[in-house]
Amino acid sequence: MTDQAIDPYAALQDKEPPKAPRSQWKDVWDQFKHHKGALFGGGFLVFITLAVLVGPWVWAVDPQALDIRNRDLRPIYTAIWDSTANVSWGNPLGTDNLGRDILANLIAGGRASMAVGWAAMILALLIGTAVGVISGYFKKADFWLMRFTDLVLSLPILPLLLVAVTLFRQPLRANFGPEGGMFILIVGVIGLTSWMQTARIVRGDILALKEREFILAARSIGTTSGSIILRHLLPNVISPIMVSATLGLATAIITESALSFLGVGFPSDFPTWGKLLADSVQRMEEYPERVVLPGLLISLTVLGVNYLGDGLRDALDPRIRGR
Numbered sequence: 001m002t003d004q005a006i007d008p009y010a011a012l013q014d015k016e017p018p019k020a021p022r023s024q025w026k027d028v029w030d031q032f033k034h035h036k037g038a039l040f041g042g043g044f045l046v047f048i049t050l051a052v053l054v055g056p057w058v059w060a061v062d063p064q065a066l067d068i069r070n071r072d073l074r075p076i077y078t079a080i081w082d083s084t085a086n087v088s089w090g091n092p093l094g095t096d097n098l099g100r101d102i103l104a105n106l107i108a109g110g111r112a113s114m115a116v117g118w119a120a121m122i123l124a125l126l127i128g129t130a131v132g133v134i135s136g137y138f139k140k141a142d143f144w145l146m147r148f149t150d151l152v153l154s155l156p157i158l159p160l161l162l163v164a165v166t167l168f169r170q171p172l173r174a175n176f177g178p179e180g181g182m183f184i185l186i187v188g189v190i191g192l193t194s195w196m197q198t199a200r201i202v203r204g205d206i207l208a209l210k211e212r213e214f215i216l217a218a219r220s221i222g223t224t225s226g227s228i229i230l231r232h233l234l235p236n237v238i239s240p241i242m243v244s245a246t247l248g249l250a251t252a253i254i255t256e257s258a259l260s261f262l263g264v265g266f267p268s269d270f271p272t273w274g275k276l277l278a279d280s281v282q283r284m285e286e287y288p289e290r291v292v293l294p295g296l297l298i299s300l301t302v303l304g305v306n307y308l309g310d311g312l313r314d315a316l317d318p319r320i321r322g323r
Helices: 008-012 024-032 036-058 076-080 102-137 139-154 157-176 178-192 196-209 213-220 225-261 273-283 289-316
Strands: none
Touching (some): 036 102, 036 289, 102 178, 102 225, 139 196, 196 225, 225 273
16 A cells, blocks of 8 residues: 655645634624623614604604693603693693693704704814824924813813803804804804813824834835825724714713703703703792703713713723623
């Protein structure tokens, strides 16, 4: 019996076809879906966003329509423990002291509050990312930009907001209308006073990344600074930017609600969650649900956004992923 010759090249070859490389975003999703709070936060944020967008077509009731004959109706669920409660199936969450439907006002108020939150978050994100990238990449600009960031951080935000609203309210109203002017003013004020944390986070990551080998290699072949920032640095800091975006959204919603609660936000006839909360405080002992409903929506939305940011931070950080 003769021994068969063994081909050394055949012995080194893989017996099975190579597997496709695992997607990084699949790893992120595998980590994210195990975070119960993040799933709740993301799900509730999607739900409330769709509700305020689609709600006016599903519940086609004018939030400003007055119906004095049906004022002060209680929510239908109050009939469970109080059979004498004045309820109406046409107004499932009741009406206010002017007969306006509370459900329609919650939907309209949510649309305004979420619009302000998203717009202010995007504005703060753009400013913070630009300041952080320029400060981290260009050494000459680092000192002045960071000192300016420290200066803005040291300012008392709420008094600054109140002063800005008082100074610019009338000119913007005259040029863009009562609602449009206040929307631009509130978004601008919140965005211009909440970019500092994003700038600091992005700057720290840029300082670490710009000394990596792939950045040095890009410089060695003559790649311009703009191309390095756009093609190599920004894609690598997208993770902290996404986390900062979720936290910025929560901050913007709370700030807008606080301004509306203090009466320096949108006009009195324009519903927001903060405005609905402020209008209900005077009669909260008689009708506690009018305070609970907008307050609960604000709290759940902010809680959901914070949980979403916590889950994204864990999923996008390779040092935590897989624990």
